[in-house]
């Protein structure tokens with residue numbers, strides 16, 4: 285069965301990006317996936333301390349909630365990450381979560397170890413959902429660069445990104461004519477794409 289991990293990056297619980305995530309996860313479930321959701325602001329996740337211990341060990345020396353999360357981000361067939369834009373980038377909780385994958389970067393590129401299953405990694409896919417308040421889509425540019433690298437380090441191919449601007453007050457996303465529906469469909473299609481790609485391996 286396809287396993288999808290949802291990551292809610294916003295500190296605003298049930299905010300705009302979280303509503304998108306919930307719809308995408310509903311779609312994924314309807315398409316037959318098992319889903320799991322992490323709400324970053326409910327976990328103790330410290331920023332990377334730059335100690336570089338992981339360069340040698342591949343392990344992060346910070347002892348916090350990430351210990352249990354690495355297994356989820358490396359074993360899921362698909363990741364749906366939803367976050368708001370803060371100062372033209374990802375918000376701090378999301379960026380800290382991403383930076384803490386430096387140990388995966390070290391394992392992969394310095395220690396030359398597999399961080400994901402070599403047999404199924406070709407089918408790993410990512411969906412990025414983001415909301416921003418201003419009337420300018422360029423506000424997503426910084427976050428997109430970060431997400432490219434995050435998915436790349438985790439052996440994930442981009443499936444799709446849904447970016448909604450001029451969405452500011454809490455719940456504003458509900459007034460968008462298509463956003464929640466788009467996220468639902470994207471979640472469904474993500475699972476279909478992963479299943480198709482996994483199936484090719486079986487053929």
Ligand SMILES: Cc1cc2nc3c(=O)[nH]c(=O)nc-3n(C[C@H](O)[C@H](O)[C@H](O)COP(=O)(O)O)c2cc1C
Nearest residue numbers: 294299300301368369370371372415416417418452
């Ligand atoms: C600290 C802070 C910084 C923000 N910076 C930006 C920004 O640079 N560009 C933008 O379009 N919106 C910005 N916003 C607005 C949020 O991106 C917007 O309200 C978003 O929909 C919030 O999503 P959420 O409800 O999932 O948290 C900022 C909001 C906050 C609180």
